[in-house]
Amino acid sequence: MDDPGSSSWLTGLAARAAGSMSTPLREYVEHAAGAGVTAGEAAAAWGELRLRPHVLRDVTDVDPSVELLGRSARVPWGVAPTSLQRAVHPDGEVATARASAAAGAVMVVSSNAGSTFDDIAATGVTWWLQVYLPSDRTLAGPLLDRAVAAGAAAVVLTVDTPVVAAWHPSEALIWDVADPGWTRVNFDPGYEDQPGSEKALDLGPHDIDWLRERTGLPVVVKGVLRGDDARRCVQAGAAGVWVSTHGGRQLDRSLSTAVALPEVRRAVGDEAEVYVDGGVRCGLDVLTALAAGADAVFVGRPVLHALVDGEAGVARLHAALLVETVEAMRLAGCRTPADTRDLLAMAPDERP
Numbered sequence: 404m405d406d407p408g409s410s411s412w413l414t415g416l417a418a419r420a421a422g423s424m425s426t427p428l429r430e431y432v433e434h435a436a437g438a439g440v441t442a443g444e445a446a447a448a449w450g451e452l453r454l455r456p457h458v459l460r461d462v463t464d465v466d467p468s469v470e471l472l473g474r475s476a477r478v479p480w481g482v483a484p485t486s487l488q489r490a491v492h493p494d495g496e497v498a499t500a501r502a503s504a505a506a507g508a509v510m511v512v513s514s515n516a517g518s519t520f521d522d523i524a525a526t527g528v529t530w531w532l533q534v535y536l537p538s539d540r541t542l543a544g545p546l547l548d549r550a551v552a553a554g555a556a557a558v559v560l561t562v563d564t565p566v567v568a569a570w571h572p573s574e575a576l577i578w579d580v581a582d583p584g585w586t587r588v589n590f591d592p593g594y595e596d597q598p599g600s601e602k603a604l605d606l607g608p609h610d611i612d613w614l615r616e617r618t619g620l621p622v623v624v625k626g627v628l629r630g631d632d633a634r635r636c637v638q639a640g641a642a643g644v645w646v647s648t649h650g651g652r653q654l655d656r657s658l659s660t661a662v663a664l665p666e667v668r669r670a671v672g673d674e675a676e677v678y679v680d681g682g683v684r685c686g687l688d689v690l691t692a693l694a695a696g697a698d699a700v701f702v703g704r705p706v707l708h709a710l711v712d713g714e715a716g717v718a719r720l721h722a723a724l725l726v727e728t729v730e731a732m733r734l735a736g737c738r739t740p741a742d743t744r745d746l747l748a749m750a751p752d753e754r755p
């Protein structure tokens with residue numbers, strides 16, 4: 404059960420974490436919008452895809468590393484941005500960052516993080532900043548400047564949250580019990596009281612260009628589920644498009660990311676990188692997502708579940724994913740993530 408190499412360690416992760424979290428924290432982490440249709444289908448959707456493995460290939464040396472936005476990552480998965488990590492463990496984002504640096508995984512830091520960008524950067528992790536843009540774009544300036552100064556390697560613009568989808572009252576509880584130091588420490592004090600600080604309802608492709616100019620960093624657009632929108636992102640200068648339903652926490656009845664991914668990859672071609680998250684829970688999911696067109700895969704809730712045990716927990720999560728991903732790659736006859744590209748069993752016009 405405790406061996407990070409055994410599949411049961413990952414399978415039992417959420418249940419074990421549940422026992423260590425307060426009720427409001429657990430409800431916040433597991434929250435799903437609406438009737439929970441999208442959140443409920445996410446993981447199972449990876450299991451609906453079918454693979455055509457190669458055989459008679461030498462898989463002695465398997466190398467799961469990828470190049471993301473011009474930098475090498477030792478593994479093809481990263482940490483998705485999630486808030487309130489310091490409510491899960493006192494070391495919060497810093498523990499996640501330490502474990503991810505050691506594993507060679509990219510970490511995306513929520514703009515609502517409870518650890519400073521400098522403390523996260525000091526771990527040596529390759530990190531990207533996630534942002535929501537406010538109505539008055541200039542108010543985002545200090546946060547962006549802080550991230551650039553601390554060495555963020557990219558900016559991830561979350562576009563699926565023009566408004567925060569309604570929460571069940573019990574979810575709101577967590578914000579009541581949350582220590583103010585657990586969140587938003589990278590904003591100027593009093594940020595939320597300023598007119599224009601509410602989430603922008605008028606986001607457009609021009610914001611991608613603006614962010615790129617403002618930060619000098621590659622911009623990734625998170626929350627894209629359609630090929631036509633993905634094209635608009637690329638034409639506006641996005642370096643990456645991230646297929647996501649926000650973990651099923653925004654528009655319920657959105658299609659699964661496993662279903663949306665091939666269309667987005669086809670629309671983007673090689674003009675930008677494509678990432679995916681949502682329901683990725685094991686190494687076979689990682690392989691399947693790579694085969695379906697992702698350059699990298701991101702993991703949200705499992706990181707929070709693992710973080711219950713601090714840095715050691717997140718290190719185990721990375722170790723377990725590595726063991727399983729390498730095994731899945733060997734079984735599929737793939738030595739590198741690039742080798743996975745022809746694995747998906749699909750009609751030719753549906754392929755990534």
Ligand code: FNR
Pocket residue numbers: 431432433445483484485486513514515533561625647648649650651680681682683701702703704705
């Ligand atoms: C999130 N997510 C999220 N996304 C984002 O862009 N900014 C954020 O601050 C947060 N915060 C957040 C908190 C919590 C508790 C969860 C569970 C999720 C969404 C996250 O980045 C990612 O898209 C999903 O979590 C991926 O799905 P899985 O891996 O949780 O199934």
